Amino acid sequence: MKDNGESFVTEDGRTIGEVMLDLRDITLRFGGVEAIKSISFDIREGEIRAIIGPNGAGKSSMLNVISGFYIPQDGEVWFHGKKRAPLKPYQVARQGIARTFQNIALFEGMTVLDNIMTGRLNYTKSGLLAQAIWKGKAEREETENREKVERVIDFLEIQAIRKTPVGRLPYGLKKRVELARALAAEPKLLLLDEPMAGMNVEEKEDMSRFILDVNDEFGTTIALIEHDMGVVMDLSDRVVVMDYGKKIGDGTPDEVRNNQAVIDAYLGVAHED
Amino acid sequence: MSADFLYGIEVVLNGLMAGVMYALVALGFVLIFKASGIFNFAQGVMALFAALTLVGIMEGQVPFAHIINATFGTELHHFGWEVPAILAITCTVGVMILFAWAVQRFLFRHLVGQEPIILFMATIGLAYFLEGMGDLMWGSDIKTLALGLPQGGSRWIEDATAGLGGDDFYGFFIDKLDMVATVVAIVLVAGLIAFSQYTKHGRAMRAVADDHQAALSVGISLNFIWILVWSLAGFVALVAGIMWGAKSGVQFSLSLIALKALPVLMLGGFTSIPGAIVGGLIIGVGEKLFEYLVGPMVGGATENWFAYVLALLFLVFRPQGLFGEKIIERV
Numbered sequence: 001m002k003d004n005g006e007s008f009v010t011e012d013g014r015t016i017g018e019v020m021l022d023l024r025d026i027t028l029r030f031g032g033v034e035a036i037k038s039i040s041f042d043i044r045e046g047e048i049r050a051i052i053g054p055n056g057a058g059k060s061s062m063l064n065v066i067s068g069f070y071i072p073q074d075g076e077v078w079f080h081g082k083k084r085a086p087l088k089p090y091q092v093a094r095q096g097i098a099r100t101f102q103n104i105a106l107f108e109g110m111t112v113l114d115n116i117m118t119g120r121l122n123y124t125k126s127g128l129l130a131q132a133i134w135k136g137k138a139e140r141e142e143t144e145n146r147e148k149v150e151r152v153i154d155f156l157e158i159q160a161i162r163k164t165p166v167g168r169l170p171y172g173l174k175k176r177v178e179l180a181r182a183l184a185a186e187p188k189l190l191l192l193d194e195p196m197a198g199m200n201v202e203e204k205e206d207m208s209r210f211i212l213d214v215n216d217e218f219g220t221t222i223a224l225i226e227h228d229m230g231v232v233m234d235l236s237d238r239v240v241v242m243d244y245g246k247k248i249g250d251g252t253p254d255e256v257r258n259n260q261a262v263i264d265a266y267l268g269v270a271h272e273d
Numbered sequence: 274m275s276a277d278f279l280y281g282i283e284v285v286l287n288g289l290m291a292g293v294m295y296a297l298v299a300l301g302f303v304l305i306f307k308a309s310g311i312f313n314f315a316q317g318v319m320a321l322f323a324a325l326t327l328v329g330i331m332e333g334q335v336p337f338a339h340i341i342n343a344t345f346g347t348e349l350h351h352f353g354w355e356v357p358a359i360l361a362i363t364c365t366v367g368v369m370i371l372f373a374w375a376v377q378r379f380l381f382r383h384l385v386g387q388e389p390i391i392l393f394m395a396t397i398g399l400a401y402f403l404e405g406m407g408d409l410m411w412g413s414d415i416k417t418l419a420l421g422l423p424q425g426g427s428r429w430i431e432d433a434t435a436g437l438g439g440d441d442f443y444g445f446f447i448d449k450l451d452m453v454a455t456v457v458a459i460v461l462v463a464g465l466i467a468f469s470q471y472t473k474h475g476r477a478m479r480a481v482a483d484d485h486q487a488a489l490s491v492g493i494s495l496n497f498i499w500i501l502v503w504s505l506a507g508f509v510a511l512v513a514g515i516m517w518g519a520k521s522g523v524q525f526s527l528s529l530i531a532l533k534a535l536p537v538l539m540l541g542g543f544t545s546i547p548g549a550i551v552g553g554l555i556i557g558v559g560e561k562l563f564e565y566l567v568g569p570m571v572g573g574a575t576e577n578w579f580a581y582v583l584a585l586l587f588l589v590f591r592p593q594g595l596f597g598e599k600i601i602e603r604v
Contacts (some may be wrong), residue, residue: 067490093492105487107480118480122492124473185491 007044010237010252017045019081020221021066021189026075028061035061036072037245043189048215049223050232053242054265059225060102062242063191066223067099068092094122098187100178102194102225108167112177115166116152119184120145152183155217156210172203176210183214190214192224196231204228208235233257241265276442279434283445284565285558290451292557293458294516298534299541299549300462301509306543307482308502311381311392315400317531319369319507322407324514324523326368328418329411331361336410358420362511369507370500372403377500404528415524422519423449454516461512462550465505474501482544536584542594551595556580 007017021043028036035058043049051059064070066077068089077084079095087095098119107115124141153159156176161169166177175195182190195211196204208231214220226232232239233253241249241262249255249262256262301316313319329336333352341349356364380395426446435444469475480488481498489495514523517530533556541552560579568575587594 069489088494089489090492090494093490099490101486101490105484105490107483107487109483110479114476118476118488118491118493121473121477121480181491 016047020045022078024076026072028072039247041240043223047237050236050239051225057242058245063193096188098182098185099191104174106166111163113162116149116180116184119181149184152180156180190220190222194225279442284561288558288561292554293455295537296550296553297513298530299537301506303549304506314396317528318400318403319510320514321528322403323511324518325407325411327365328416328523330364331356370504373500373503373507415522418518536580539584539587542596545596548596
């Protein structure tokens with residue numbers, strides 16, 4: 001592991017930037033239950049960071065802390081070198097952190113296009129009156145937003161379903177639309193909560209490719225939770241391992257794979273022979 | 274054409290316009306319910322309060338005059354000026370926005386995530402609070418709303434249509450106020466639809482109505498949207514208050530128009546703006562036609578109960594209303 005500050009090159013030759021998000025001694029309690037016990041780790045610019053662990057390890061809670069859905073009782077969140085005050089989820093989103101959900105949170109009644117357009121709401125600067133008065137400016141903004149959205153639609157290959165109400169889509173496509181909405185916001189940091197849960201092999205391959213492409217083409221930093229170990233090892237630059245709310249491992253996929261604590265807690269089955 | 278048939282048409286026309294008035298009230302319910310899942314029992318009182326405030330401002334009444342006089346021994350009642358209608362309406366809109374903010378800040382912010390029944394109970398409390406507030410601010414006597422809206426039957430329509438039937442037919446009797454209300458309602462609904470389709474905040478409003486969690490994740494402040502929605506509902510209440518107030522005076526019974534909105538919502542569905550309109554029209558036409566055709570056989574006064582019986586039938590056979598989202602519970 002490298003220290004804070006300077007960028008470095010990973011084993012497979014990818015350059016990872018400075019620390020973007022730094023979590024320090026985060027503790028989260030629900031009543032008497034400690035879901036997260038004093039965990040620290042960082043996310044660096046341009047990397048794909050995976051959070052893994054058995055069910056109930058506190059991975060989703062961790063993502064919810066980052067995106068502002070949960071406020072930790074203890075600990076600090078540093079974003080771009082500044083300590084972050086406790087923020088509401090919408091404020092976090094406005095800072096350039098977009099996310100998807102484990103159980104998909106889409107606007108079921110809207111079309112795919114409208115759903116993705118909501119990702120651009122924060123780029124619509126013209127207020128209510130301005131939109132009524134300076135029609136020209138509002139129209140220019142609208143065109144720009146549409147162009148960005150179209151680019152995302154092309155990128156994720158969902159042109160065919162753009163006018164379909166989301167409620168009618170199959171699960172795998174919904175996941176992709178949710179990713180598209182997050183991408184439309186042009187986030188600096190993208191949080192993906194089990195982006196491949198419940199998908200078949202082919203869909204998983206597609207999704208993995210999209211995640212890599214997003215990281216590659218838009219330079220988006222990505223933090224993801226995933227259960228499929230093969231996928232995690234292939235995709236991520238660095239991995240955090242959690243178990244019962246504690247951090248038990250942190251490092252490159254290779255380091256984590258060979259970490260005895262991780263093997264015991266998570267990969268124990270594979271080690272039984 | 275026979276006179277009976279023409280009278281039937283007149284009944285339908287009047288029913289349609291009565292329906293518009295119902296729809297105006299139902300609209301306020303739909304706005305809030307759609308965005309926050311709160312069934313706002315106070316919508317009718319909001320209409321009363323808005324109308325009271327409008328009259329009070331126009332006539333230059335001193336708000337809380339009674340309390341002020343009792344406390345300081347003064348004899349204040351009027352500022353001694355009269356405010357033009359347009360300015361008074363603008364001020365009233367301001368008051369309703371302030372009210373929306375206060376409701377959000379002091380009431381519903383503390384009830385986030387509570388059961389719908391608790392939110393509903395809170396609005397009942399709100400209704401009584403607001404009713405008392407209206408009394409306290411503007412007094413409890415019956416007021417007339419002198420906005421200069423046209424009243425009474427339209428002579429022009431009556432004369433123009435008098436020749437259609439035989440000697441028994443005197444022409445259509447159409448209330449001018451009802452016509453104004455219809456035009457206003459059309460403009461209001463068109464405005465609301467344009468707002469929700471084409472503006473940033475309108476889109477955010479639709480997003481919140483659809484899914485709170487998803488809305489948060491794209492950077493929408495639920496709090497702001499709820500204040501916005503309550504402000505819009507306040508504005509709709511003001512319009513309803515003006516129309517109903519001009520029709521039957523600004524008095525306590527104005528708040529009971531909310532009860533007439535209930536069957537409209539059962540028909541139209543709680544989540545659909547077009548549903549509120551169509552529901553209102555069906556109830557309006559239905560009760561007038563029923564009274565005209567069946568009323569004489571059962572001794573009249575069917576208008577008192579027809580809407581509720583119709584709503585009951587809908588509850589049995591189509592609980593989600595005409596346009597409401599179908600409720601499907603997955604097992």
